[in-house]
Amino acid sequence: MNRHLISAEDLSRDDVVLILDTAEELASVADRPIKKLPTLRGRTVVNLFFEDSTRTRISFEAAAKRLSADVINFSAKGSSVAKGESLKDTALTLEAMGADAVVIRHSASGAPHRLAGWVRGSVVNAGDGTHEHPTQALLDAFTIRRRLRGHGQTGQALDGVRVTIAGDVLHGRVARSNVLLLSTLGAQVTLVAPPTLMPLAVGSWPCGVSYDLDSELPKSDVVMMLRVQQERMSAAYFPSVREYRRRYGLDAARMARLPDDAIVMHPGPMNRGVEIAADVADSPRSTIVEQVANGVTVRMAVLYLLLGGAELPAVTQ
Amino acid sequence: MMCAATSPAARQGLAVLDAEEIRRALTRIAHEILERTHGGEQAVLLGIQTRGVPLARRLAARIGEFEGIDVPCGSLDVTLHRDDLRLRPARALGRTELPASGVDGRIVVLVDDVLYSGRTVRAALDALNDLGRPRAVQLAVLVDRGHRELPIRADYVGKNLPTSQRETVRVLVAETDGTDAVLIDEKATTGGGRG
Numbered sequence: 001m002n003r004h005l006i007s008a009e010d011l012s013r014d015d016v017v018l019i020l021d022t023a024e025e026l027a028s029v030a031d032r033p034i035k036k037l038p039t040l041r042g043r044t045v046v047n048l049f050f051e052d053s054t055r056t057r058i059s060f061e062a063a064a065k066r067l068s069a070d071v072i073n074f075s076a077k078g079s080s081v082a083k084g085e086s087l088k089d090t091a092l093t094l095e096a097m098g099a100d101a102v103v104i105r106h107s108a109s110g111a112p113h114r115l116a117g118w119v120r121g122s123v124v125n126a127g128d129g130t131h132e133h134p135t136q137a138l139l140d141a142f143t144i145r146r147r148l149r150g151h152g153q154t155g156q157a158l159d160g161v162r163v164t165i166a167g168d169v170l171h172g173r174v175a176r177s178n179v180l181l182l183s184t185l186g187a188q189v190t191l192v193a194p195p196t197l198m199p200l201a202v203g204s205w206p207c208g209v210s211y212d213l214d215s216e217l218p219k220s221d222v223v224m225m226l227r228v229q230q231e232r233m234s235a236a237y238f239p240s241v242r243e244y245r246r247r248y249g250l251d252a253a254r255m256a257r258l259p260d261d262a263i264v265m266h267p268g269p270m271n272r273g274v275e276i277a278a279d280v281a282d283s284p285r286s287t288i289v290e291q292v293a294n295g296v297t298v299r300m301a302v303l304y305l306l307l308g309g310a311e312l313p314a315v316t317q
Numbered sequence: 318m319m320c321a322a323t324s325p326a327a328r329q330g331l332a333v334l335d336a337e338e339i340r341r342a343l344t345r346i347a348h349e350i351l352e353r354t355h356g357g358e359q360a361v362l363l364g365i366q367t368r369g370v371p372l373a374r375r376l377a378a379r380i381g382e383f384e385g386i387d388v389p390c391g392s393l394d395v396t397l398h399r400d401d402l403r404l405r406p407a408r409a410l411g412r413t414e415l416p417a418s419g420v421d422g423r424i425v426v427l428v429d430d431v432l433y434s435g436r437t438v439r440a441a442l443d444a445l446n447d448l449g450r451p452r453a454v455q456l457a458v459l460v461d462r463g464h465r466e467l468p469i470r471a472d473y474v475g476k477n478l479p480t481s482q483r484e485t486v487r488v489l490v491a492e493t494d495g496t497d498a499v500l501i502d503e504k505a506t507t508g509g510g511r512g
Binding site for chain 2: 001018021022025026028032033034036037038039067152304305306307308309310
């Protein structure tokens with residue numbers, strides 16, 4: 001593995017399988033009376049969040065604490081960033097404090113990449129602009145593998161699994177990271193969105209594209225619904241919420257078109273009644289709660305593999 | 318009974334125990350465990366990843382043959398508790414699997430292939446501490462090669478093998494290596510770390 005985790009594209013198939021296998025072994029820690037391992041004792045993980053994201057931050061925080069790392073939460077609100085400090089100066093401050101890893105969420109695409117050039121520790125991208133969110137894709141792949149292949153299985157990729165990702169692909173970093181990561185694992189990914197919410201460059205992504213959700217559902221082992229962000233709804237990407245729901249929302253009738261063992265995923269937070277109906281979100285096929293638990297496990301695996309070894313691990317090819 | 322010393326791995330080193338000797342050593346250890354745990358009713362065998370796991374299973378099967386009891390058997394991966402994690406790149410993890418009976422109040426017998434510095438056993442004791450509170454913990458090893466760096470000693474030993482620190486001891490088990498053998502090799506000249 002590389003020293004940083006910036007893009008799902010940086011991960012080879014073997015890297016991803018190693019992360020998922022490590023997560024599989026770490027999953028049992030959550031069921032123990034003592035949910036803590038001494039592995040990262042004395043290491044410091046800084047959560048550097050320039051954008052609000054409670055669930056991703058606490059997921060990283062829980063993961064680091066279960067491995068006994070010290071966690072420093074740095075949120076842009078009320079910090080010197082609000083007083084105009086640049087990203088570079090913030091980075092140098094963290095460097096001086098001795099951060100072994102920086103988990104960064106930023107509204108600008110590419111911010112983690114810049115940061116990686118300024119700090120000695122590992123940089124983990126926790127979402128940058130409309131670019132990527134690699135740990136979300138890893139936890140989604142882990143959830144798919146556990147549901148479709150069974151708990152405790154290791155060494156396997158996702159060859160031949162058909163994944164449909166529907167919703168706001170244009171603004172969603174989750175979609176891009178998932179397309180890259182799931183295709184690395186051998187899954188066949190199809191993106192479904194209204195033409196206005198499909199990125200122009202999608203033709204160069206390793207996935208299929210469709211504008212019709214109903215025709216894709218019967219051919220899906222996994223359907224992943226992406227959030228339609230409230231702030232986009234007024235921006236003329238689609239005529240009305242009702243119309244979006246009618247064509248792209250997953251309700252019980254649409255779920256019935258899925259194969260019997262297909263699963264329904266959502267990275268959260270959900271707009272119940274917009275992209276996903278409440279009864280679908282709460283159905284046994286939904287993995288939404290599992291995804292949250294798996295998020296902590298997968299992030300533990302990432303932190304262990306980045307920080308658990310020698311100070312300056314040899315870069316593998 | 319085994320096609321001993323025919324795999325390529327087995328030809329490289331000097332064999333100090335062959336399949337038949339390993340079988341006899343495990344049979345003796347199984348009897349000793351039964352004696353020292355007063356019939357084995359309270360015993361739980363935990364194999365330390367990776368070679369300790371098949372050895373623990375064989376001991377459990379042996380005890381089952383002798384006394385007709387079903388001794389719970391599991392595996393323990395100690396990677397996350399090791400004290401030398403920072404000396405090497407992050408390692409892949411093995412499976413930790415406790416028997417359904419758990420370890421609380423039981424006599425846990427840790428099983429490993431080679432006892433050397435004692436650091437693996439220390440890590441195993443730490444790992445066990447997070448999993449429950451056994452009534453007692455004992456240690457069974459196939460080979461004790463000496464050179465302890467911690468105050469740890471085995472309760473059951475297959476063979477005491479005086480070695481030099483320049484040598485490495487490898488245990489092959491049929492379950493993962495295709496054959497049973499204990500081999501001793503001269504360590505390659507490069508690399509200062511322990512084998």
